[in-house]
Amino acid sequence: MAVPPQLKAIQHHLRTAQEHEQRDPVVAYYCRLYAMQTGMKLDSKTPECRKFLVKLMDQLESMKDDLADNESISQEVVGNAHIENYALKMFLYADNEDRAGRFHKNMIKSFYSASLLLEVLSVFGELSEENIQHRKYARWKATYIHNCLKNGETPQAGPMGMDQDGEAGGTSLAESHTTFKGPPTTTNYNNIHIPPGAHAPANTPAEVLPPAAAVKPVPLPRSVPTVDPTLLVAQQQGGVQLSPEDFTKAQKFCKYAGSALQYEDVSTAIQNLQKALKLLTTGKE
Known part of the structure; x- marks a missing residue:
């Protein structure tokens, strides 16, 4: 069933769903x-949109039944x-491909798909500032x-300028029309820096890896945060x-910490371990 024009904004998320x-x-x-x-x-009143969304709801209910034993469906966390x-x-x-100057359709699709999936996180609540960036x-x-x-x-490799709205200038990838005239200038754009491996878990999905890819990012020099000593000696008080x-949630933090260590990201590992320790000792995040 074709996506109604009024719901054009969701067609790429539906395509990603179909691919997976x-x-x-x-x-x-x-x-x-x-x-x-x-x-x-967007539009739940127009007959064609209502019909489309009802069908989508039915599909979701069917999937939920099929995946009832999957904790990723039964538990939001x-x-x-x-x-x-x-x-x-x-x-x-x-x-990693971008920083190495390897520009190809697969890496472009991976960037774009990552942006779509980070939007999907909003079904669980407000996005963190880090995920927004x-x-x-x-x-x-x-x-x-x-x-x-x-x-x-030839694109400029690695982090560079981006405007305040996070736009590259020119038209969107989804529209596939090209009016972009070159890399942004420092005059018109703010700088944004995404450190390699930041909060990134190990084992890149096989479908986006080139055959011999086992690329491990080179960690940037970074200062290791001091562990809060009160967390190390904290006792569960007051029952x-x-x-x-x-x-x-504590398991999730520990999992993130383990993933960060795969990429020698000590700072992220410590931050997540501190979150887990605080939660287990105080009952609060």
Whole structure:
């Protein structure tokens, strides 16, 4: 069933869902959930839109039944971590290719898909500032590199200027029209820097890896944050009761820490371990 013109904004999320139908049903489910929620806001009254959204709801209910035993569907915290991990894997792969000056369709699609999946995280609540920046940067990089290659120009590798709205100038990648005339200048753009491996889990999805890719980012010099000594000696006082959700969140933080260590990102690992320790000792994030 074709996407009504009024709901054009969700067509790329639905396409991403279709691409992941067999590859990763959890990604497909949440892409469709995001599309449905967004579509309801865009137009739920026009007959053709209502019909389309009702069909989408039915599809979601069917998927939810099929995936009932999957914790990423039954527990939002686990689902959130699954989508975030997947998006950042794609981001990391594309970022590594970009920094190495290897510009190709696969890395452009990885940047763009990462930006779509980071948008999908909004089904779980407000996006973190970090994910907002990753989303803007990924969308902007995809558009910039796409337009450069279509113009026969060589893109500038690695982090560079981006405007305040996170746009590359020119038209969007989705529209595939090229009016971009070159890399942004420092006069008109602010600088944004995404460190390699920042919060990025290991094992980039196989579908976006080149055959011999085992690219490991070279970590930037960074200062290691001081561990809060009060957390190291903290005791559960006043009979702190932890809920199952608290344990799931603590597991998520530990998982992020382990992923960060795969990329020698000590700072991120410590931050997530501190969050887990604080949650387990105080019952608060």
